[in-house]
Amino acid sequence: xxxxxxxxxxxxxxxxxxxxVEKKTDETNRQNETVFPxxxxxxxxxxxxxxxxxxxxxxxxxxxxxFGNVTFEPKARTxxxxxxxxxxxxxxxxxxxxxxxxxxxxxxxxxxxVEIPRNVKHWHGAAPDSEFVHIAxxxxxDKGGAVWxxxxxxxEYNQSTK
Amino acid sequence: xxxxxxxxxxxxxxxxxxxxVEKKTDETNRQNETVFPxxxxxxxxxxxxxxxxxxxxxxxxxxxxxFGNVTFEPKARTxxxxxxxxxxxxxxxxxxxxxxxxxxxxxxxxxxxVEIPRNVKHWHGAAPDSEFVHIAxxxxxDKGGAVWxxxxxxxEYNQSTK
Numbered sequence: 279x280x281x282x283x284x285x286x287x288x289x290x291x292x293x294x295x296x297x298x299v300e301k302k303t304d305e306t307n308r309q310n311e312t313v314f315p316x317x318x319x320x321x322x323x324x325x326x327x328x329x330x331x332x333x334x335x336x337x338x339x340x341x342x343x344x345f346g347n348v349t350f351e352p353k354a355r356t357x358x359x360x361x362x363x364x365x366x367x368x369x370x371x372x373x374x375x376x377x378x379x380x381x382x383x384x385x386x387x388x389x390x391x392v393e394i395p396r397n398v399k400h401w402h403g404a405a406p407d408s409e410f411v412h413i414a415x416x417x418x419x420d421k422g423g424a425v426w427x428x429x430x431x432x433x434e435y436n437q438s439t440k
Numbered sequence: 441x442x443x444x445x446x447x448x449x450x451x452x453x454x455x456x457x458x459x460x461v462e463k464k465t466d467e468t469n470r471q472n473e474t475v476f477p478x479x480x481x482x483x484x485x486x487x488x489x490x491x492x493x494x495x496x497x498x499x500x501x502x503x504x505x506x507f508g509n510v511t512f513e514p515k516a517r518t519x520x521x522x523x524x525x526x527x528x529x530x531x532x533x534x535x536x537x538x539x540x541x542x543x544x545x546x547x548x549x550x551x552x553x554v555e556i557p558r559n560v561k562h563w564h565g566a567a568p569d570s571e572f573v574h575i576a577x578x579x580x581x582d583k584g585g586a587v588w589x590x591x592x593x594x595x596e597y598n599q600s601t602k
Contacts, residue, residue, distance in 0.1 A: 313475060313532050314551050334530075334553045341526040341555060343579050364503040368496075368530070368575055370475050389476050391496045393503060413530055415577055417505050 312411065313370045314347035324426045327354030327403070334413075342420045350374060350410040355403025355435060358427040360396075363418025367392040367402060374410030375439055376402045383438035386410070396421070401430045406439055474573065475532045476509035486588045489516030489565070496575075504582045512536060512572040517565020517597060520589040522558075525580025529554040529564060536572030537601055538564045545600035548572070558583070563592045568601055 317332025332347040342363070347370075358379065367376065369390040376392045377383035379399035386392065386402075394400055396418075404410035416424070430438075479494025494509040504525070509532075520541065529538065531552040538554045539545035541561035548554065548564075556562055558580075566572035578586070 314530070314553075335528070336555050338526070338555045338557050340558060341528070341579055343526075343528065343577075345528060345530075345553070345577075364500070364505075366497070366503070366505065366507060366577065368476070368507075370532070391476075391507070393497050393500045395500050396502060413575070415505075415507075415528065417503055417579065 312349075314413065316349050317347060324357045324359065324424075325354065326357070326429060327351060329354045329403075342418055343415060344419055345413060345415040347411065347413050350404035352404050352407055352409060353435070354410075355430055356401045357429050358399055358401050360399050360425045360427070361394060361416055362396060362421035362423075362425065363416065364396045365394040365417060366415045367394070368413040368415075369411070370413060371409065371411035373405040373408035374403055374412070375405065376400060377438050386412075399427060403430075403435075406436075474511075476575065478511050479509060482510075486519045486521065486586075487516065488519070488591060489513060491516045491565075504580055505577060506581055507575060507577045509573065509575055512566035514566050514569055514571060515597070516572075517592055518563045519591050520561055520563050522561050522587045522589070523556060523578055524558060524583035524585075524587065525578065526558045527556040527579060528577045529556070530575040530577075531573070532575060533571065533573035535567040535570035536565055536574070537567065538562060539600050548574075559587075561589060565592070565597075568598075 314334070315332045316330045318330060320329045320331050328351040330349040334345045334347065336343050336345065369386050369388055369392075371388050374386050375383040376386060376394075377400060378394075384392070385405070392402070402412070476496070477494045478492045480492060482491045482493050490513040492511040496507045496509065497503075498505050498507065531548050531550055531554075533550050536548050537545040538548060538556075539562060540556075546554070547567070554564070564574070
């Protein structure tokens with residue numbers, strides 16, 4: 279009987295360990311399940327906070343489009359800007375905001391899509407307490423690239439995201 | 441001692457059960473982690489097999505673009521077709537193929553991006569043994585919608601995906 283108890287306790291310990299390892303592996307896999315690569319840290323002054331860009335194209339310039347995957351750490355955001363040809367955002371992870379000038383900010387989650395009309399002044403970025411990832415597709419780029427206006431101040435950001 | 445053994449065996453049983461439930465929950469959560477909704481079953485003759493479309497836009501027609509999330513069950517695929525304004529595919533799940541007419545099919549996985557030039561005849565769809573999900577962004581739609589050509593025959597499909 280003593281031997282049985284010892285065996286069952288050893289088995290128990292192994293089981294606890296393996297169950298815990300399995301859970302850990304699942305969590306690690308999920309964390310690595312970002313859909314597109316994170317890319318390089320953005321050093322442009324047109325962004326505030328820490329953000330990353332994985333530029334995906336277009337290699338075929340006859341498409342008149344460009345697209346990239348953008349990852350914002352909490353509080354990171356673009357400056358105010360506009361696109362002569364418009365842009366579409368596909369949110370793939372986290373929580374963030376899109377705000378058109380003069381309108382309330384729109385809270386965004388994974389699975390949301392934002393259509394940004396031509397020449398509308400706006401910003402997008404992460405929520406105060408969440409990472410935020412989206413694909414950005416700039417359209418009709420034969421009309422020109424993004425027009426950068428200026429920073430979204432901490433006051434504007436805090437007001438819009440509270 | 442007998443009591444201890446009994447206790448530890450009961451505890452062991454509970455632990456096995458809870459570990460198993462936890463794993464199951466993790467798997468279920470992962471399965472539900474599609475980025476965009478699956479939408480409605482496609483009934484168009486321009487597709488073979490079972491596929492689903494979640495049309496996302498554009499509501500703003502001045503963007504000259506349209507975009508949707510397409511889910512293909514194994515073997516499902518589009519017919520041969522082309523886009524006057526080009527198209528971009530962002531692969532979010534599974535395994536599938538893109539083939540331009542006269543070229544080898546390209547095997548695609550989550551995280552891949554395909555630029556489809558204007559007027560290039562092609563098809564895309566799932567691998568024989570995998571579901572396949574992508575966002576499709578049709579560009580420069582002021583040049584017209586997709587031009588449908590005809591089915592990718594089983595022979596063509598089997599040849600290209602073997």
